[in-house]
Amino acid sequence: MSEHIVKAYDTELQDLDDMIVEMGEATARQIQDSIQSVITRNTELAKAVIDLDQGVDQLERKIDALAVRILALRQPVAADLRRVVAALKISNQIERIADYAANMAKRALALNDIPEVTPVYVLPRMVKIPLEMIRGVIKAYVDLDLEAAYRIWQLDEEVDEMYMSYLRELLTYMMEDPRNIGPCTHLLFIAKNIERIGDQCTNIAESIHYMVKGTPFEESHIESAS
Amino acid sequence: MSEHIVKAYDTELQDLDDMIVEMGEATARQIQDSIQSVITRNTELAKAVIDLDQGVDQLERKIDALAVRILALRQPVAADLRRVVAALKISNQIERIADYAANMAKRALALNDIPEVTPVYVLPRMVKIPLEMIRGVIKAYVDLDLEAAYRIWQLDEEVDEMYMSYLRELLTYMMEDPRNIGPCTHLLFIAKNIERIGDQCTNIAESIHYMVKGTPFEESHIESAS
Numbered sequence: 137m138s139e140h141i142v143k144a145y146d147t148e149l150q151d152l153d154d155m156i157v158e159m160g161e162a163t164a165r166q167i168q169d170s171i172q173s174v175i176t177r178n179t180e181l182a183k184a185v186i187d188l189d190q191g192v193d194q195l196e197r198k199i200d201a202l203a204v205r206i207l208a209l210r211q212p213v214a215a216d217l218r219r220v221v222a223a224l225k226i227s228n229q230i231e232r233i234a235d236y237a238a239n240m241a242k243r244a245l246a247l248n249d250i251p252e253v254t255p256v257y258v259l260p261r262m263v264k265i266p267l268e269m270i271r272g273v274i275k276a277y278v279d280l281d282l283e284a285a286y287r288i289w290q291l292d293e294e295v296d297e298m299y300m301s302y303l304r305e306l307l308t309y310m311m312e313d314p315r316n317i318g319p320c321t322h323l324l325f326i327a328k329n330i331e332r333i334g335d336q337c338t339n340i341a342e343s344i345h346y347m348v349k350g351t352p353f354e355e356s357h358i359e360s361a362s
Numbered sequence: 363m364s365e366h367i368v369k370a371y372d373t374e375l376q377d378l379d380d381m382i383v384e385m386g387e388a389t390a391r392q393i394q395d396s397i398q399s400v401i402t403r404n405t406e407l408a409k410a411v412i413d414l415d416q417g418v419d420q421l422e423r424k425i426d427a428l429a430v431r432i433l434a435l436r437q438p439v440a441a442d443l444r445r446v447v448a449a450l451k452i453s454n455q456i457e458r459i460a461d462y463a464a465n466m467a468k469r470a471l472a473l474n475d476i477p478e479v480t481p482v483y484v485l486p487r488m489v490k491i492p493l494e495m496i497r498g499v500i501k502a503y504v505d506l507d508l509e510a511a512y513r514i515w516q517l518d519e520e521v522d523e524m525y526m527s528y529l530r531e532l533l534t535y536m537m538e539d540p541r542n543i544g545p546c547t548h549l550l551f552i553a554k555n556i557e558r559i560g561d562q563c564t565n566i567a568e569s570i571h572y573m574v575k576g577t578p579f580e581e582s583h584i585e586s587a588s
Contacts, residue, residue: 197578200447200578201578203447204443204444204447207433207443207447208439208440208443211437213434214434217430217433217434218430221426221429221430221433221450224447224450224451225450225454228451228454307543307544307547310536310540310543311540311543314536314537314540317533317536317537317543318533321533321550324547324550325554328551328554352423352426
């Protein structure tokens with residue numbers, strides 16, 4: 137390959153990374169804002185999160201288009217090929233996380249229509265680890281940092297535990313007073329979305345494993361890595 | 363390319379399709395069995411669905427490995443390249459549907475531990491369209507049938523409507539008697555899983571659109587197609 141082509145190719149791979157980072161940052165902000173809109177009963181903020189989801193969808197399409205372009209024109213092999221395939225997967229995984237944020241914002245809108253009765257105060261604490269996970273896993277992707285990806289993968293257990301304990305708390309509110317059932321159902325789904333964000337971050341960690349190692353991720357790998 | 367290589371290449375593309383079909387069929391069966399296990403309170407069946415999920419995960423990995431192999435060795439372009447990229451996406455989308463089935467089977471296990479009080483009779487009716495969607499969309503993938511993919515895409519509206527109406531029904535049960543709150547919460551999540559299966563089938567329809575047309579799916583395309 138001529139020096140010129142090699143340079144264009146490098147630029148394309150860099151663009152792919154930049155877009156993944158942009159998508160990850162936008163999505164982390166959406167998660168934060170959606171929870172903020174629940175807590176502060178801020179309808180405008182919730183609507184802004186819902187509107188921004190289209191931007192993330194567009195970024196996914198741009199990443200896909202560039203990945204297919206690289207596959208067609210550069211015909212990458214080995215590590216480069218895996219990087220492009222991983223970008224295809226990770227863009228899809230981030231898009232799903234952005235969907236969860238948009239869903240939470242929709243729940244925020246519904247919650248704003250009903251009187252404040254419910255235990256929302258848990259949510260900012262609950263979303264802290266998933267936020268750390270999405271930001272960390274994008275950094276691990278850029279740095280090709282398997283150790284960091286493993287650490288993030290392991291954090292999901294804590295998210296699951298918080299989810300289960302919040303679920304039990306919500307059920308007691310619902311049983312105490314039937315008027316809590318409506319709002320608590322929304323909170324139930326918000327909590328489930330937070331839990332799914334954690335899940336998706338582990339999937340991204342697994343995609344990073346595949347990208348770096350070229351083999352599918354197995355839980356046993358964690359043992360040998362730590 | 364020599365005739366021999368062309369033949370091997372065709373066989374690989376055919377293998378990719380066959381595995382997608384196998385994965386789709388296994389997943390449709392899992393959905394059916396998970397609902398059946400709720401209705402008949404069949405713990406063994408629910409456990410079988412949960413166990414089978416690993417088989418679907420393995421199929422996804424096999425499809426991914428073959429797709430990457432084809433990309434590396436055959437360096438496909440144009441329609442073939444899009445087909446391989448679509449297979450990567452669709453295998454991931456089917457895997458998510460199988461996850462929803464496994465989740466429903468886990469809810470079935472939890473429901474079997476509590477006395478029968480709740481409106482489960484709606485579920486078989488509710489899952490009918492999503493089942494039709496998953497089977498139809500896999501057929502549309504094999505036949506490269508855009509019209510069929512569009513028809514399936516449109517069915518999702520009906521799934522959403524049934525979900526909303528069932529949700530309201532469940533809330534009345536919960537308000538009627540606090541003892542219904544626990545089991546109805548499980549049914550709430552089962553219903554949400556069914557609704558998400560419909561969503562995922564529309565995503566597969568969109569991947570088929572991309573594969574055939576080479577452009578991202580826009581809702582407006584439906585108008586011009588019908």
